[in-house]
Amino acid sequence: MNRPDPNIDELLSSFIDGELTDSQRADVERLIAYNPQVAQRLQQFQKIKMMVSSLPHVKSPREMVERIKASLAAEALSAEQPIYLDERKGMRQLLLRRVVAVAAMIALVAILGGVVYSILVPETAFERATMTAADVESLSDITTTVVFSGRLELKAGALPAVDAFINRAIEDNGLSDYVTKTAQPSNRLYSLNCSRGDLNSLLADLQGIWQRFGSTTLYVDTERFNVPVVVNAVTAEQTAEIINQDNPEKSIEAAKDFAILNNMAELMPGRQISAAIDNKGVDLIPIPKPVLTGGDRKKTEKTVTPESKRDVSLTIVVVGSE
Amino acid sequence: MHAEMAQVDIADAILVERCKRGDSAAMERLILKYQNRIYNVILKMCTNPHDAAELTQETFVKIIQSIAKFESKSSFYTWAFRIAVNLTLNFCQRNARFELRSLNSGDCGRSREGTQALSELLSDDSSPDPEKMAQNKELCEIAVQSLMKLDDEQRAVIILRDIEGMNYAQIADVLQVKLGTVRSRLSRARSRLREIMEAML
Numbered sequence A: 001m002n003r004p005d006p007n008i009d010e011l012l013s014s015f016i017d018g019e020l021t022d023s024q025r026a027d028v029e030r031l032i033a034y035n036p037q038v039a040q041r042l043q044q045f046q047k048i049k050m051m052v053s054s055l056p057h058v059k060s061p062r063e064m065v066e067r068i069k070a071s072l073a074a075e076a077l078s079a080e081q082p083i084y085l086d087e088r089k090g091m092r093q094l095l096l097r098r099v100v101a102v103a104a105m106i107a108l109v110a111i112l113g114g115v116v117y118s119i120l121v122p123e124t125a126f127e128r129a130t131m132t133a134a135d136v137e138s139l140s141d142i143t144t145t146v147v148f149s150g151r152l153e154l155k156a157g158a159l160p161a162v163d164a165f166i167n168r169a170i171e172d173n174g175l176s177d178y179v180t181k182t183a184q185p186s187n188r189l190y191s192l193n194c195s196r197g198d199l200n201s202l203l204a205d206l207q208g209i210w211q212r213f214g215s216t217t218l219y220v221d222t223e224r225f226n227v228p229v230v231v232n233a234v235t236a237e238q239t240a241e242i243i244n245q246d247n248p249e250k251s252i253e254a255a256k257d258f259a260i261l262n263n264m265a266e267l268m269p270g271r272q273i274s275a276a277i278d279n280k281g282v283d284l285i286p287i288p289k290p291v292l293t294g295g296d297r298k299k300t301e302k303t304v305t306p307e308s309k310r311d312v313s314l315t316i317v318v319v320g321s322e
Numbered sequence B: 001m002h003a004e005m006a007q008v009d010i011a012d013a014i015l016v017e018r019c020k021r022g023d024s025a026a027m028e029r030l031i032l033k034y035q036n037r038i039y040n041v042i043l044k045m046c047t048n049p050h051d052a053a054e055l056t057q058e059t060f061v062k063i064i065q066s067i068a069k070f071e072s073k074s075s076f077y078t079w080a081f082r083i084a085v086n087l088t089l090n091f092c093q094r095n096a097r098f099e100l101r102s103l104n105s106g107d108c109g110r111s112r113e114g115t116q117a118l119s120e121l122l123s124d125d126s127s128p129d130p131e132k133m134a135q136n137k138e139l140c141e142i143a144v145q146s147l148m149k150l151d152d153e154q155r156a157v158i159i160l161r162d163i164e165g166m167n168y169a170q171i172a173d174v175l176q177v178k179l180g181t182v183r184s185r186l187s188r189a190r191s192r193l194r195e196i197m198e199a200m201l
Helices: A006-016 A022-034 A036-053 A065-077 A087-119 A122-127 A133-137 A159-172 A198-212 A236-243 A248-267 A269-277 B010-020 B024-046 B048-070 B076-094 B098-106 B112-123 B132-135 B137-148 B152-162 B168-175 B179-200
Strands: A147-156 A181-184 A187-194 A215-220 A229-232 A310-319
Touching: A006 A022, A006 A036, A006 A181, A022 A159, A022 A215, A036 B112, A036 B132, A036 B137, A036 B152, A065 A236, A065 B024, A065 B048, A087 B024, A147 A236, A159 A187, A159 A248, A181 B048, A181 B076, A187 A198, A198 A236, A215 A236, A215 A248, A215 B076, A215 B137, A236 A248, B010 B024, B010 B048, B010 B076, B024 B048, B024 B076, B024 B152, B048 B076, B076 B168, B098 B132, B112 B137, B112 B179, B132 B137, B137 B152, B137 B179, B152 B168, B152 B179, B168 B179
Parallel strands: A147 A310
Antiparallel strands: A147 A215, A181 A187, A187 A310, A215 A229
């Protein structure tokens, strides 16, 4: 065949795709019948089309939906990250905070008494919880072997994004079998009954998004002592340290310590103690931080935790912001 | 066939509206419905499964983030594939590794059996059996290598037509070109594929 005519090629290509009008189709059929070279060219195109269309159809990776959700969650969270464009402005703010810190120390003693009182008032603390009594009852099935039980309340601006992140963290740490989840329009509940090691791994993952929570409150269950402890503005590290204590009594003591410190930091002008706790500002009061384990965001083979070792019961409640 | 399924899809319209109202279950259903087809098209365009998975993920993230702006001027189906194809074409243009792989793709992995099967196919006057062709791994490999030697636009149009099964109007909508452009681009792509395969013999 001579050099193929692009116009005829176009007609033949459209012919095999069924994209010609009836009259065009009749013209091509006549052309094929009278011109063997055109007929051969048509057959070549048909073979090419068949080769391409017979390529095997490949399915997408199984975990695609989860990957998309995690990616959306990460993007939603990063969009909320504050950006400091002017570093010098930050330095000026730091200097100002140092000055304010001195004044704050004077106010400290006066505030301390009120803080201790607020921690040890059970009714006030539980009134702030947004869960219904039925929710708590259904999710907090605490057995006598449990050495720690409590509830962690987190307020989040982007509830679906945070939900996706937590679900991913639960799955990555192989904790799906130890969690009961409940989703409501305004909140998400994750009731965990696992080992302290398991919970440490989960907290290590949550630490990455901790600063994005509007508020973080740990309610340490103290049924045996009839004195509940509420730790406001609790950090992931503090939560881990409270849970990792050798016995419930020590957990309560640690919770009280952190409650006092955090409440002081919240109430003081300049919030210097918050900076000190985060190691970002002035070292007014050095606070030892516990070491969290299992922070890597990679899925690991999880060995089944025996029931006897599942001695921690924690209900995480994520409440959407108004 | 996919093209028939992709006509104005009422189910899609309902899911899209629910998605716009923040219904995460509707969002998940849309992903489940299209993930394999979008992944398959992207994979055929870029050949690397890891890159294809990343681009598929990126496509759906972009779809979900932009769905509030989707005005139903085109179908969700073609709009979603437009995002996928644009992301993949941009990726192909950026990625130097891809260019290198594309240039070398015809020189590796072609067996004597493959060359023989191709020779028989091109010289044989009879119509080949599509099932037998699909089972012939050597011919499949040659088809992939030949596709990679096409330029990006030609590869996109032929994959949308012969693999995804879109009609010309849908391809025009995805690529945002005129119907005549689809017609001529497809014809040139098939002609070029024929030349590439003949050169392999």
